[in-house]
Amino acid sequence: MVALVSALVLTGCASDAPQSALDPAGPFARTLHNLFIPVVWVATAVFILVQGVIVYAVIRWRRRADDDDEDLPAQMHGNTKLEIGWTILPALVLGLVAIFTIPVVFELNAKPADALQVSVTGAKYWWGYEYGTQPRFGITDPEGIVTANELHIPAGQTVQLRLVSDDVIHSFWAPRLNGKQDVVPGREHAWLLEADEPGVYSGQCAEYCGTSHANMRLKVVAHDQDGWADWVEQMQLDPLEPASGAAARGFQLFSQKGCAGCHQIDGSFEVVAPDSPAAPNLSHLFSRDCFAGCIYDLNDRNELEAWLRDPQRKAGSLMVVGALTEAEIDDLYAYLETLE
Ligand code: HEC
Ligand SMILES: [Cu+2]
Incomplete structure (x- = not known):
């Protein structure tokens, strides 16, 4: 019994846990x-x-062998x-x-005036991030920066998050950077983050939000000064429309197969279909390492192809697409790969 309880309790302990x-x-x-x-x-x-x-x-007042059963203790x-x-x-x-x-x-x-401002949206089952124009942080594009799953920040700088949700209650939690902040639909919640050192800090949704709640992870990537400048520059480049080859066919398929009805890509698919679920912005998909709530590795081509074959491999995923042929998947991959 002791062994069983200790085993259960001690599984919660790890000296090198990444998310403690x-x-x-x-x-x-x-x-x-x-x-x-x-x-x-x-x-x-x-x-x-x-x-x-x-x-x-x-121990002191236990019943002893010579106690008389009839003899009640003094009542008070x-x-x-x-x-x-x-x-x-x-x-x-x-x-x-x-x-x-x-x-x-x-x-x-506190709401420090000099903080980097990021709007965060909790959605089933991923996190979206929007950075408005903030020249002080190198963000000069009038449309700002939109990304998903990975929150990029400069190290040693206070970041002010504004969190909203359009569906159910989620909770933003990057344990090594701050506590949990619930995100209630219809409200805007302010929350602060700051990382001392550059690095990758993992986190997850901490409020049960549906079937894939456990698959709603996130990463906070803290950059040094140069790394931040590079990221900001890359994120403000306009995606190029591929002119020929597999990528160009993939670009066509992106509209034909309905992808563009849910996913935004700067300049090409500005407005998504009115009743579509919120979906991650793909303008700079390949600037990230993980996708779909950071549960799959974007550097592994098989993972993304498996996703296009069956987005329901993530239980309860709101991405719905018809069956694609292997040739179509290859073309779509070739196109997505250009979105760096
Ligand atoms: C009905 C809306 C919808 C359609 C249509 C759709 N998607 Fe998605 N897509 C989503 C949603 C929602 C997610 C996030 C799922 C999650 O993480 O739980 C997603 C995730 C993705 C991701 C991972 C992005 C990331 O950063 O996490 C890629 C890549 C993607 N979709 C590509 C496509 C392609 C290619 C098509 C067309 C074949 C397509 N999608 C069609 C809604 C849609
Ligand atoms: Cu959630």
Whole structure:
């Protein structure tokens, strides 16, 4: 029994877990961590005290072999001093925790004016990101930058997210950069992120949102200065319409097979069909490493071809396409590959 319970509990532990709130990588996550650890110690002290008293009482006043069954212990009702004591003491403990918690609530809800602004949309089952024109961060295109699944940010810079959802409640969570932020349809939620160092920080949707909730992962890619400038430049290039060959056939198929009804590509497919579900913007698809909620590797051609063959391989996926021939899949792949 002990072995079974330990096995279950210990599976939650890993010293090198990539997505651990116990290993903060930025100021907001650190602030939360610095609050969490003392609160855990306070809770541990309370636990030991309460359980200690229970264990003591159980052993000290247990029924002994020579006890007379008829002999009930002295009956009593209430103890005013004790009751006042165990009302006031927890109130003091909670008051103490509140003193440390309140500044954190304010810190995490600040709206710094110099932050990079990113609008985030939670959708079934992926995250979309929109960066408005912000010359200070190199974003000069009047249409800004639109991407999905991977949130790119400059390291060492505060990022202000504005989160919305058009379908159900999702929750944005990149544990090493900040806590969870629920995204409720009809509301706009502000949330902050910052990474100290360049790197890739994984995260996921943390509010059950449907069949593929567990497949709604995300990545935050923090760049150094040059890396950020390169990314911003690449994202502002207009996609070229392929003139000939497989890519040109793929471009035709993209309209014929209805892909353009759901997916936007800058300049070519500005407006998608009115009743289509929200779908990731594909203008710079191949600037990313992962797709479909970051569960598949975009560098593996087989993964993307398998996706076009059957988008339902991701359970509950809202992408619906008719059957494509292998030749069509090859052409579509050739076209998608040009979207860098
Ligand atoms: C009915 C709307 C719809 C149509 C039509 C559609 N898609 Fe999609 N597509 C989606 C949705 C929704 C997703 C996101 C699915 C998810 O991650 O759960 C998606 C994801 C993708 C992705 C992964 C993008 C990323 O960054 O995650 C690619 C590539 C893609 N679709 C290509 C195509 C191609 C090519 C076609 C035409 C053969 C097509 N789609 C037709 C809705 C659609
Ligand atoms: Cu979700």
